[in-house]
């Protein structure tokens with residue numbers, strides 16, 4: 315049995331059905347990240363696990379114990395919020411030791427734990443300060459330290475880094491990864507930030523309208539999205555989508571037409587029933603710009619976004635809108651230039667209009 319087992323979980327807020335039948339099994343020591351569009355239920359699911367919201371239906375078991383109705387304080391979980399939620403009148407040392415003092419632990423144990431957590435989070439020189447005398451990053455470290463001293467079974471993080479500036483976010487992200495390695499404790503983390511999700515998670519849970527769309531390792535979600543929602547949600551810039559208007563089967567190859575994009579693909583990458591109405595998805599790194607006439611699709615570069623290390627070219631193809639193509643930063647390409655596009659046929663993904671299932675090299679990974 316899994317360490318944290320969430321079964322058929324539902325949450326209703328009056329008329330609003332915020333969590334709609336979530337099933338999730340988390341193993342001990344896993345780093346799980348919840349992502350999804352605003353309002354999809356990430357925080358609600360985390361708060362249900364924390365015991366900060368009442369479950370409407372379903373169950374939550376932790377380490378073999380049914381905690382569905384247990385009060386938050388009896389769940390052996392520690393939550394870290396984006397707002398830090400430190401006690402303003404207490405010093406860093408007092409904030410860190412608060413839960414241990416409340417639990418009436420011996421003073422020697424409290425001192426030892428506070429020292430060790432402060433050292434691991436580089437807070438040792440700040441122990442006498444009050445929260446108002448700390449930077450945002452330091453405050454967030456105190457909030458994390460306060461959770462660590464309690465030695466919970468699971469850490470729950472609700473967008474803990476979203477108040478920090480970009481550089482500090484990167485630093486804290488690395489610290490969290492290091493902490494997870496060092497402690498080996500199960501962590502569940504809510505974020506809007508795809509880079510955080512992709513870099514921190516053992517498994518990412520993608521939520522949409524209160525349901526899980528897909529749960530898997532970051533690379534699985536990127537390479538084998540179960541449906542169009544996941545394909546378009548994961549990856550920046552987004553996967554390009556072409557609406558197929560005609561499919562012409564012919565032996566070893568199949569011609570797929572989407573407005574002015576006519577692509578000849580090996581028959582083995584398509585399922586037999588692919589037809590008009592399906593969508594063809596292709597990521598920016600799987601389209602290649604070539605001199606005009608050197609590829610099956612012709613277009614015009616409308617805009618180049620140069621990021622220094624790489625560039626994103628927005629190529630206008632008649633009837634397909636702009637396709638985003640990843641290229642080298644110093645490619646010599648110019649806005650306004652007419653170009654051809656080549657596609658990596660094996661990397662294309664197909665989505666059918668009914669259940670949005672994706673076909674990968676002829677095999678359906680059915681969904682919905």
Ligand SMILES: Nc1ncnc2c1ncn2[C@@H]1O[C@H](COP(=O)(O)OP(=O)(O)OP(=O)(O)O)[C@@H](O)[C@H]1O
Nearest residue numbers: 327330332350351352353354355356357358359506
């Ligand atoms: N106390 C509440 N009463 C009524 N509706 C609520 C309540 N809390 C959340 N909701 C609704 O439930 C849905 C899920 O909210 P939740 O905060 O879990 O989303 P989220 O995915 O964390 O969003 P965000 O990324 O914007 O923080 C939203 O539509 C929200 O409006």
